[in-house]
Amino acid sequence: MNALGTYLIIAALLFSLGLLGVLQRRNLIGMLIAVELMLNGASLNFMAFNRFLAPEPAVGQIVTLFIMGLAAAEAAIGLSLILALFRKLRSINVERAQQLKG
């Protein structure tokens, strides 16, 4: 197995674990962390392809930097939403947040 394949498998594993976490966890913070895992899997893919296949080395790195920035922003917004939800429901269990109204 070549080096690229290894990286891709690891990235796929990361992504799958993240997906599993999003679907399975009931804790909103846990779901947020799982989403970060998925993003990291995607970033790893970009870096791997960039390292082994791309003629222009900068592109993949730039995309990854963007993803990191995005993830930071997403975490900030997500956490503030979770905080607001917690103030309202006194819980961060996603099963409690079933109604759009309120």
Added chain:
Amino acid sequence: MDWLFKDPVLLAVALGTGLPFLSMAVILIFTRGNPRASCTISISAVCTSFVCAVYLLAKLFHASAPVQYQTAWLLADDVLIPFGYLLDPLSLLMLTIVATISMLVQIYSLGYMAGDPGFSRYYAFHSLFAWAMMNMVIAPSMFQLFIFWELVGLASYLLIGFYYEKYSASQAGKKAFVMTRFADLGFLMGLLILVVGYGNLNILDLCEAGKTHALPNMLVTVSAMLIFCGVIGKSAQFPLLTWLPDAMEGPTPVSALLHSATMVAAGVYMFSRIFPFFASSPDAMTMALTIGTITMLLASTMAMVTYDLKQVWAYSTVSQLGFMVMSLAAGGYFAGVFHLTTHAGFKALLFLCSGIFIHEFHSNDMRVIGKHGGRNLRIPLVCMTVGALALSGVFPFSGFFSKEAILGVLANSPNKIWLYAGLLGALMTAYYSFRLIFFVVFPKGGVEEHHGHHGEDDHGHEEHGGEHHGYIFWCMAVPVMALATVTLLLGFFQSALEGFLMGPSSAVQAVAAHGAHAGGEAQAAGHGAGHYVLLFTAVSLGLGGIFWAYMEFGRRGAAQEGFLSKLPQIQELFARRWYMDDFLRKSLDNFIYAGLTSAFTKNDRRIIDGGIDGICFFTVAGGRVFSFLQSGMLQHNLLVMVAAVGLVVLYFLF
């Protein structure tokens, strides 16, 4: 605009027929709150029209061919619909009649309508009417004629319902509108058939085609009969004649202008407008003759029993219109148009005189007017007598000449029954006209007094004799006297008018020559014994009618009851208008309301409403069903999303 000023005829016709519209617009937009300005604008516009009309008549009196200006208005495939002006003897004559009577009536209205809250509105509608009527008269194509025909109907509706707070007035307006519209449906269909079958609605072309019998017989008969429906509606012929008496709810000057002199004559005018076309279909002519005769006799009988001043003249208008239709249908083009002319004069006169009485005594009942001293209003009384004499066909008033002409035409038709019907009509006309006059002049008992001050009132009128009203009275008296003069003199212009109408520029010249022979023979060559017998019979019947009325209503000690009160059933029949209204009401209830309307209502309720309700129901129910899929769990949604994306990925991979 340069071309407009280069041709004085075009300028006159555009100015004369366009100004009233302008005046209506100005009154409605700017001067509604200023009655004085409104009436000044309207009257100056109609006076300009009058001057233009007289100028055109004088200028084109000896013209050798019809003058026509037109511009393409609508072009569809090979059907060209023009708009413009057609000036031939008939339209010039009618234009002059309309302008003259409009002007006189508008001046008269200054007095009659003084102080009315709707004064400006009244003048605006009058201007609308004058504009529509004049444009209808000079239309070069049947289509333009139809458009303005409808506009005239609108003006009539607005003016009948002028006192719209009054329930009966608004009902009468509606009745007139619906009845004439119903008839116009036939008119429009006739025109459409003509467009499809002939492809041209130009009046001169239609007359030409009628003269040369260029059209297939079937087409002419069907379209002529349908177009005649328009005449039935507009000129209040049998069986749609009941709207006209009801139209008397409008102000009296309106009745004088629209519902006797000009607008209702529009049907007869249209008939004579395309006379050669009608003449080429003997079946349509026979139908018209029958309808005219029935109308004339029925309306005369109705006039014999009513006590309402205006109703009498309304019925008499209907019957005289029937007389004109008879004359035209019997081929007497000139006689019909001539009677239209004289009738416009003396019937407007009669209505305007009645208006003075109604304005003075606030009552339409001839017995009340007589009792309250109607005979002390000398000027209107004399003028009304002049009008009634003309209506009865007594020499030397204008009605005498035109009635003789018509009877001459009828005498020449092979079937004598029309002549006898005409003579009977003449007798009844004289009877009911003078029944009214005698009621006013020789009041007797039989009417309860309405208030205690009656004697005092009477005294007041006797003292001042009605002359003390000054401005208002003279506003009304001057047009009346002018019309009375016209009525006295018009008859003597018969041969001049005949020469004009039958002249080289007339559209009907060749065909009418045939019909004119009928009249002409009786007139010119007919100095034979036969004509004199007819003349003598007609005049003696007219005088006989007057004498009969005198015996029953006028003479000292007369019961003022009339022979019909001895036959209560017949009187009831006449007074209820031969149950025509009941019949129409019944058929409306049974066929329209119970049949058509209820079917449409059912369609509306069941099918259209039901369909829309059904769609709503299915939408709601569908929403309910699909809402079960939505548990509100975030992660279920995510799972479905991932599964769907997974499926899409699988699809693209394999």
